[in-house]
Amino acid sequence: xxxxxxxxxxxxxxxxxxxxxxxxxxxxxxxxxxxxxxxxxxxxxxxxxxxxxxxxxxxxxxxxxxxxxxxxxxxxxxxxxxxxxxxxxxxxxxxxxxxxxxxxxxxxxxxxxxxxxxxxxxxxxxxxxxxxxxxxxxxxxxxxxxxxxxxxxxxxxxxxxxxxxxxxxxxxxxxxxxxxxxxxxxxxxxxxxxxxxxxxxxxxxxxxxxxxxxxxxxxxxxxxxxxxxxxxxxxxxxxxxxxxxxxxxxxxxxxxxxxxxxxxxxxxxxxxx
Amino acid sequence: xxxxxxxxxxxxxxxxxxxxxxxxxxxxxxxxxxxxxxxxxxxxxxxxxxxxxxxxxxxxxxxxxxxxxxxxxxxxxxxxxxxxxxxxxxxxxxxxxxxxxxxxxxxxxxxxxxxxxxxxxxxxxxxxxxxxxxxxxxxxxxxxxxxxxxxxxxxxxxxxxxxxxxxxxxxxxxxxxxxxxxxxxxxxxxxxxxxxxxxxxxxxxxxxxxxxxxxxxxxxxxxxxxxxxxxxxxxxxxxxxxxxxxxxxxxxxxxxxxxxxxxxxxxxxxxxxxxxxxxxxxxxxxxxxxxxxxxxxxxxxxxxxxxxxxxxxxxxxxxxxxxxxxxxxxxxxxxxxxxxxxxxxxxxxxxxxxxxxxxxxxxxxxxxxxxxxxxxxxxx
Numbered sequence: 230x231x232x233x234x235x236x237x238x239x240x241x242x243x244x245x246x247x248x249x250x251x252x253x254x255x256x257x258x259x260x261x262x263x264x265x266x267x268x269x270x271x272x273x274x275x276x277x278x279x280x281x282x283x284x285x286x287x288x289x290x291x292x293x294x295x296x297x298x299x300x301x302x303x304x305x306x307x308x309x310x311x312x313x314x315x316x317x318x319x320x321x322x323x324x325x326x327x328x329x330x331x332x333x334x335x336x337x338x339x340x341x342x343x344x345x346x347x348x349x350x351x352x353x354x355x356x357x358x359x360x361x362x363x364x365x366x367x368x369x370x371x372x373x374x375x376x377x378x379x380x381x382x383x384x385x386x387x388x389x390x391x392x393x394x395x396x397x398x399x400x401x402x403x404x405x406x407x408x409x410x411x412x413x414x415x416x417x418x419x420x421x422x423x424x425x426x427x428x429x430x431x432x433x434x435x436x437x438x439x440x441x442x443x444x445x446x447x448x449x450x451x452x453x454x455x456x457x458x459x460x461x462x463x464x465x466x467x468x469x470x471x472x473x474x475x476x477x478x479x480x481x482x483x484x485x486x487x488x489x490x491x492x493x494x495x496x497x498x499x500x501x502x
Numbered sequence: 503x504x505x506x507x508x509x510x511x512x513x514x515x516x517x518x519x520x521x522x523x524x525x526x527x528x529x530x531x532x533x534x535x536x537x538x539x540x541x542x543x544x545x546x547x548x549x550x551x552x553x554x555x556x557x558x559x560x561x562x563x564x565x566x567x568x569x570x571x572x573x574x575x576x577x578x579x580x581x582x583x584x585x586x587x588x589x590x591x592x593x594x595x596x597x598x599x600x601x602x603x604x605x606x607x608x609x610x611x612x613x614x615x616x617x618x619x620x621x622x623x624x625x626x627x628x629x630x631x632x633x634x635x636x637x638x639x640x641x642x643x644x645x646x647x648x649x650x651x652x653x654x655x656x657x658x659x660x661x662x663x664x665x666x667x668x669x670x671x672x673x674x675x676x677x678x679x680x681x682x683x684x685x686x687x688x689x690x691x692x693x694x695x696x697x698x699x700x701x702x703x704x705x706x707x708x709x710x711x712x713x714x715x716x717x718x719x720x721x722x723x724x725x726x727x728x729x730x731x732x733x734x735x736x737x738x739x740x741x742x743x744x745x746x747x748x749x750x751x752x753x754x755x756x757x758x759x760x761x762x763x764x765x766x767x768x769x770x771x772x773x774x775x776x777x778x779x780x781x782x783x784x785x786x787x788x789x790x791x792x793x794x795x796x797x798x799x800x801x802x803x804x805x806x807x808x809x810x811x812x813x814x815x816x817x818x819x820x821x822x823x824x825x826x827x828x829x830x831x832x833x834x835x836x837x838x839x840x841x842x843x844x845x846x847x848x849x850x851x852x853x854x855x856x857x858x859x860x861x862x863x864x865x866x867x868x869x870x871x872x873x874x875x876x877x878x879x880x881x882x
Binding site for chain 1 (some may be wrong): 527528530551554556558559560562563564567569573575578593596668696726727729731732733742772816
C-alpha cells in the first residue's frame with residue numbers, strides 16, 4: 230500500500246527517483262514531507278527550492294511550488310521568493326557541495342539576514358552526481374576521485390558556520406535517527422528566522438565505495454555509532470568525546486527576521502512621495 | 503497651474519522611473535560603478551510603493567533573487583556593469599531556459615576585467631548576445647538619450663513579460679550619468695504588458711504548454727494554487743526534466759523562435775536623414791548622438807549621408823539593414839569597440855554594399871569631428 234505521505238505530497242508520475250540503492254536521500258525527503266504534514270501546512274503556500282546535485286533532485290518529486298535552480302544558488306533564489314512573497318513557507322533542499330562550496334557565500338548571508346527560510350543540507354560527504362569527488366565535508370584523510378591519495382583539506386563544521394553567521398535555529402541529525410530529522414524540520418519551519426539543519430546521510434555508491442564503508446545499511450549503522458546526542462555528549466569526559474559527531478539541537482537564537490524588518494520600513498514611510 | 507512633469511534627470515534615474523511605471527516591484531542588486539544609482543534609487547523608491555529592494559551578497563545572488571521574485575508574480579529587475587554582467591550570465595541562461603521574465607540592466611564600462619570603471623565603452627555587444635552558454639536567442643535594447651532610457655526600460659519589461667524571457671538593457675556610462683530634460687508622461691498614456699496567467703483549474707494546468715494563438719506558456723505565480731516545477735534542465739510541457747532528444751530539440755527551437763520569429767514586434771530602430779542618402783552610418787547608444795551631429799555637418803558639406811540607429815540591438819534588424827544596404831554605396835559602423843556589431847552588419851550588408859568600421863577602445867566617447875574626418879579621409 231502506498232503511504233498517504235507519498236500519495237499526498239509526492240508527484241508520483243515523476244517516480245521512481247534517480248537515487249541509488251542505499252542512498253539516504255529518500256529517507257530525508259520523507260522526513261521533510263512528514264514534518265510538513267505534522268504542521269498541517271497548505272501545500273499551495275509551500276515553496277521548495279533546491280540547487281544542483283543528488284539531493285536537489287528531491288524538489289522535482291514533491292508536490293509543492295518547486296524550483297530546481299543553478300548550482301549553489303538555491304538560497305539566493307529562495308531569498309528573492311521569500312522577500313517577494315513572505316506568506317510562502319520557503320524550504321531549501323541542498324547538499325554539502327551545493328551549500329558549503331559553490332553556495333557558501335549565499336549560506337553565510339542568508340543566515341546573517343536571518344531571513345525566514347528553512348535549509349536542510351543532505352550531507353553525504355561527497356559530490357555524488359558528478360561521480361565521487363571530495364567535498365568541503367569529506368573528512369580529512371578520506372578518499373574521493375579527486376583525492377585519490379586522501380583528502381588533505383580540513384572538513385567544514387557546517388553547523389558552527391551557520392551559528393557564527395547568524396542562523397537562529399541550528400540542528401544536526403543523522404539517517405540513523407529519522408524521527409529526529411522530522412522533529413528538526415518541524416522546529417526549523419516553526420522558527421521565524423533562518424533555520425539550518427544538517428542531516429548526515431549515506432552515499433554507498435561513491436563515498437562508501439571509495440572509503441570501504443560498506444553498503445547503505447552498514448553506513449547507517451556506522452552513523453549510529455559515530456553520532457551522539459548533544460545532551461549525552463556534554464556529559465562525556467573529554468577523552469571519550471574524540472571523533473564523535475554531535476546531533477540534536479545545537480543553537481537557538483532570537484533576532485529580528487529580515488522580511489518583517491523590511492515590512493516595518495514599508496510601514497514607516499507609507500504615504501511619502 | 504498644473505504640476506509640471508518636465509524633469510532634469512540622470513539616465514540611471516530615468517531607468518528606475520521607467521521601471522516603476524512598467525510595474526517593477528522587486529529589485530536585487532550589488533554595488534558596481536557605473537550602475538550603482540539604479541540600485542540606490544530602487545532602494546529609496548520601491549518601499550514607498552510597497553515594493554521590495556535587496557542588496558545581495560554578490561552579482562550571481564542578485565540575478566538569482568530577481569528570478570525568484572519573478573516566480574511570485576512580481577516584475578523584477580537587476581542592474582550591473584561589465585564585471586557583474588559576466589557573473590550574471592549563469593542566471594540569464596536559467597531565466598531563458600525556465601522562461602522567467604526579468605530585466606537585466608548593464609551600464610557598460612571599459613573592459614575586459616575591471617577595465618575602466620568610470621569610462622564609457624560598448625564592449626558588451628557580443629556578451630549580451632552570447633554571454634550565457636548554450637543555443638539561445640536574446641532580446642537586448644540600447645537607448646541613446648535619457649528620455650529614451652525611460653521608454654526603453656518600460657519596453658524591456660513589456661517584452662520580458664510578453665515573451666517570458668530575460669531582457670537586457672544595454673546602456674552607455676555617459677548616458678547613465680548624463681542629465682537631460684525629460685517629460686514624464688501620464689501613466690494612462692503608456693502601454694503596459696503583464697504576463698498572461700492561467701485561468702483554468704490547477705489540475706488542468708501544464709506550466710509549459712502553449713495554447714492556440716499564444717506565443718509562450720501561461721505563467722502562474724507561486725502561492726496562487728498552481729503547484730508546478732521550474733528547472734534549468736530540459737523539460738517537457740509538464741515542467742519535469744527529460745533527456746528525450748525530440749523534446750530537447752522542440753524546446754530549444756521554440757525558445758529561439760519565439761524571439762526570432764517575432765522580430766517585427768520586437769525590433770525598433772530610428773532612421774535619421776536616410777530618405778535620399780547614398781551612404782549611411784550605423785551606430786547605437788551614445789555613439790549615435792555623435793554620428794547624428796557628424797551627419798548634420800557632412801550634409802552641410804553636400805554629402806547625402808544618414809544614420810540607421812538600432813534601438814533593439816538583439817535580435818538584429820536584419821530585414822531593414824539589408825534593405826538599407828541595397829540603396830547606399832557604403833555603410834560605416836561606428837562603435838566604442840573594435841567591430842563587434844560591424845561583424846554582424848557586414849554579414850548582412852556586405853554582399854550588397856561596402857561596409858567599413860570605425861571604433862575605439864580608450865575610454866573616450868567617439869566625437870563628431872573624428873567621425874567626419876574618418877568619412878572624409880575614407881573617400882580620398
